[in-house]
Amino acid sequence: MPSSSEAARIAVDRVLCTGHGVCAQTLPGAIVLDEWGYPVLRHEAVEPEAAALAVKLCPARALYLR
Amino acid sequence: MTNIAELLETAGLTGRGGAAFSTAIKLKAARENGAELIVNACDGELGAAKDAWIVAHHLHELIDGAALVAGGRRPHIRYAAHRGSRTAGLLASAGLPVLEVPHRYVSSEETALISLAQGGLAKPMTKRAPFVFGGRDSQGRKVPPTVVLNAETVWRVSQIHRLGAEWFRSFGTSAEPGPRLVAVGGHVARPGMYEASAGVALSDLLDSAGGLPPDARHVGVGGLGGVVLTAAEARSTIWETPGMKRHGGALGPGIVTVWNPAECPIETAARMISYGAGESAGQCGPCMFGMPALAADWTDLARNPTGKGRDHLLLRLSQLERRGACAHPDGVARFAQSALRTLAPEFAAHANHACQKGHKRHAQFV
Numbered sequence: 001m002p003s004s005s006e007a008a009r010i011a012v013d014r015v016l017c018t019g020h021g022v023c024a025q026t027l028p029g030a031i032v033l034d035e036w037g038y039p040v041l042r043h044e045a046v047e048p049e050a051a052a053l054a055v056k057l058c059p060a061r062a063l064y065l066r
Numbered sequence: 067m068t069n070i071a072e073l074l075e076t077a078g079l080t081g082r083g084g085a086a087f088s089t090a091i092k093l094k095a096a097r098e099n100g101a102e103l104i105v106n107a108c109d110g111e112l113g114a115a116k117d118a119w120i121v122a123h124h125l126h127e128l129i130d131g132a133a134l135v136a137g138g139r140r141p142h143i144r145y146a147a148h149r150g151s152r153t154a155g156l157l158a159s160a161g162l163p164v165l166e167v168p169h170r171y172v173s174s175e176e177t178a179l180i181s182l183a184q185g186g187l188a189k190p191m192t193k194r195a196p197f198v199f200g201g202r203d204s205q206g207r208k209v210p211p212t213v214v215l216n217a218e219t220v221w222r223v224s225q226i227h228r229l230g231a232e233w234f235r236s237f238g239t240s241a242e243p244g245p246r247l248v249a250v251g252g253h254v255a256r257p258g259m260y261e262a263s264a265g266v267a268l269s270d271l272l273d274s275a276g277g278l279p280p281d282a283r284h285v286g287v288g289g290l291g292g293v294v295l296t297a298a299e300a301r302s303t304i305w306e307t308p309g310m311k312r313h314g315g316a317l318g319p320g321i322v323t324v325w326n327p328a329e330c331p332i333e334t335a336a337r338m339i340s341y342g343a344g345e346s347a348g349q350c351g352p353c354m355f356g357m358p359a360l361a362a363d364w365t366d367l368a369r370n371p372t373g374k375g376r377d378h379l380l381l382r383l384s385q386l387e388r389r390g391a392c393a394h395p396d397g398v399a400r401f402a403q404s405a406l407r408t409l410a411p412e413f414a415a416h417a418n419h420a421c422q423k424g425h426k427r428h429a430q431f432v
Binding site: 018 | 190191192194204349350351352353355356385389390391
């Protein structure tokens with residue numbers, strides 16, 4: 001986990017999330033999936049570049065930065 | 067309006083809907099952003115009745131309070147009440163603009179009311195930032211600045227304006243000042259609305275409603291988003307945040323319910339959890355799927371209490387925390403966690419096929 005000064009904070013719009021599960025692959029470690037494929041945030045602080053990519057790749061546009 | 071926000075800050079008024087957020091801060095933000103005020107008179111929590119009581123008995127003070135909060139010459143204020151309720155009727159007869167809310171548990175949640183007020187469905191919205199600043203819903207539709215205050219909070223504003231911050235602070239504790247309405251219900255002689263304040267013994271609160279009956283075994287505090295205590299715990303608990311926190315609870319929206327001792331408490335809890343599962347708005351996956359799964363796990367554990375089943379339930383509960391747009395799954399998970407702890411002796415009895423209520427239904431109920 002990066003130090004808090006350089007980290008981006010990710011969050012999930014739960015209304016938009018439809019459980020594609022892409023975020024768990026773009027942010028392994030920070031996000032795991034529950035039994036239905038919805039993301040569980042292990043921690044919110046991730047590297048900004050990885051976070052930006054994960055946000056861009058979310059098919060439901062549900063992942064966002066705080 | 068010299069400075070109503072300062073007055074409320076001195077008084078220490080916090081939201082009476084359960085979140086206990088500073089009303090002064092909310093009011094300031096509402097004024098700065100020209101927010102519409104929605105007075106929530108829905109009594110949305112199980113066992114709640116105070117909003118209806120205020121509308122029935124103190125409507126003029128409620129109207130005064132709303133005007134004080136909203137400020138300005140043409141304030142934009144609406145009153146939210148359940149469609150077809152007596153409260154909605156009383157508000158409409160007084161010529162007030164009523165936001166008619168469907169009869170669903172989550173429909174009177176803060177962001178659900180804001181969505182409904184904007185012509186959307188009465189379903190919670192993701193709160194990326196407080197809607198008092200305005201914002202957008204998940205579909206990108208613009209939401210104008212809106213603030214929601216519980217009816218009791220608004221009523222207290224008018225009281226503080228009239229009687230002063232010192233009067234307000236003469237009730238309760240220094241950390242949680244002011245009088246509070248509490249609906250005492252269930253298995254008591256005189257169910258009804260009582261005025262209390264933080265720091266009273268829960269047993270005194272129950273005494274005003276006729277006392278905790280000798281056969282009572284469990285007391286719910288805070289409804290479906292609250293906790294359940296044993297009668298012994300209820301007798302020794304002080305009704306204030308530190309006292310309630312020890313049991314995982316809070317003051318919440320002012321609800322104390324003595325459970326019916328004729329019913330198996332595991333089944334009472336099962337009924338409440340199943341109701342909560344059915345009241346999911348069906349928007350957020352972890353709630354839509356997790357809540358019915360929780361209800362099923364609870365039923366399984368009631369039928370066959372094992373350590374493994376208990377661990378499974380605890381994992382399920384942890385996966386409901388902070389994973390919805392609103393706090394409905396968090397509230398039901400908190401309730402289930404509390405019931406699991408408090409009803410440990412009953413679960414043990416079920417394991418030995420010795421439910422004290424003697425009903426045989428556990429073997430069958432699904």
